[in-house]
Amino acid sequence: MNPSNRTALVFGGTSGIGLSVSARLAALGAHVVAISRNPERARDQLPSEVGLKACDTRNAEDVEAVFKAHAPVDILVNTATGGERPFGPFAEMDMDAFKGSFDKLWGYANTVRFGLPHLSEAASIVLATGAPAERSLTGQAAFGSVGAAIQAFVLRIAREVAPKRINVVSPGLIDTPMFGPDPALRKQATQPVVDRFLIKRMGTSDEVAQAIEFLILNEYVTGTTINVDGGWLLS
Ligand SMILES: NC(=O)c1ccc[n+]([C@@H]2O[C@H](COP(=O)([O-])OP(=O)(O)OC[C@H]3O[C@@H](n4cnc5c(N)ncnc54)[C@H](OP(=O)(O)O)[C@@H]3O)[C@@H](O)[C@H]2O)c1
Numbered sequence: 276m277n278p279s280n281r282t283a284l285v286f287g288g289t290s291g292i293g294l295s296v297s298a299r300l301a302a303l304g305a306h307v308v309a310i311s312r313n314p315e316r317a318r319d320q321l322p323s324e325v326g327l328k329a330c331d332t333r334n335a336e337d338v339e340a341v342f343k344a345h346a347p348v349d350i351l352v353n354t355a356t357g358g359e360r361p362f363g364p365f366a367e368m369d370m371d372a373f374k375g376s377f378d379k380l381w382g383y384a385n386t387v388r389f390g391l392p393h394l395s396e397a398a399s400i401v402l403a404t405g406a407p408a409e410r411s412l413t414g415q416a417a418f419g420s421v422g423a424a425i426q427a428f429v430l431r432i433a434r435e436v437a438p439k440r441i442n443v444v445s446p447g448l449i450d451t452p453m454f455g456p457d458p459a460l461r462k463q464a465t466q467p468v469v470d471r472f473l474i475k476r477m478g479t480s481d482e483v484a485q486a487i488e489f490l491i492l493n494e495y496v497t498g499t500t501i502n503v504d505g506g507w508l509l510s
Pocket of ligand 1: 358
């Protein structure tokens with residue numbers, strides 16, 4: 276798919292990986308709308324032609340309204356975290372917090388379910404899981420369970436949505452505001468974990484966005500996961 280003059284909605288497109296996707300697609304000539312709960316904070320980080328829209332992926336009515344306003348949509352990317360995901364031993368986990376982790380799945384399901392009627396025939400959908408979906412480190416029961424559920428969801432609906440395509444990108448440890456606003460502190464906090472991987476640094480949001488761009492452009496790929504994880508799964 277050539278993204279030039281295509282309409283792209285990027286949920287979670289105002290920070291981290293989604294922000295890089297919004298910038299990449301805009302550079303390729305797509306009409307991009309970056310969507311999150313508080314999108315204005317991204318105004319000076321994105322080209323002026325990128326639209327910003329406020330929407331919580333957990334609110335089905337709002338999600339549907341966004342699609343109606345921009346239909347037909349050719350590219351749907353959702354990297355929104357959805358809500359809080361607790362970290363720590365499952366035996367001590369607050370069960371409401373564990374359930375709340377699945378807001379990410381419900382947000383993804385909302386954008387696919389209510390987006391589908393407004394997607395063009397050859398549309399491309401990309402969702403984000405994470406390496407813990409396949410190989411969790413200690414304390415990542417919530418992250419891993421939700422990611423695995425998203426991966427299962429995509430595999431189960433790929434046939435239904437065809438010829439539209441749906442794929443997953445699975446990042447490892449990526450240097451984004453998800454780990455706090457200060458890049459130096461992020462590096463310090465994550466270095467012991469990163470040292471276990473084959474590539475001993477955090478990934479960049481643009482390295483993940485590059486994989487998402489591939490999944491959008493290549494018209495023969497569907498029902499697939501691309502891992503961008505510095506070798507996490509082999510570590
Ligand atoms: N960074 C990593 O190491 C890593 C690793 C594995 C997987 N991932 C996954 O990759 C995806 C992107 O992560 P990231 O690091 O780029 O995170 P990020 O920098 O924290 O960005 C998350 C984005 O999602 C938006 N968002 C969160 N909840 C939302 C909701 N309910 N409705 C609409 N927008 C919402 C946020 O904006 P607002 O706050 O304005 O809503 C923000 O734009 C996430 O799904 C994450 O789980 C990341």
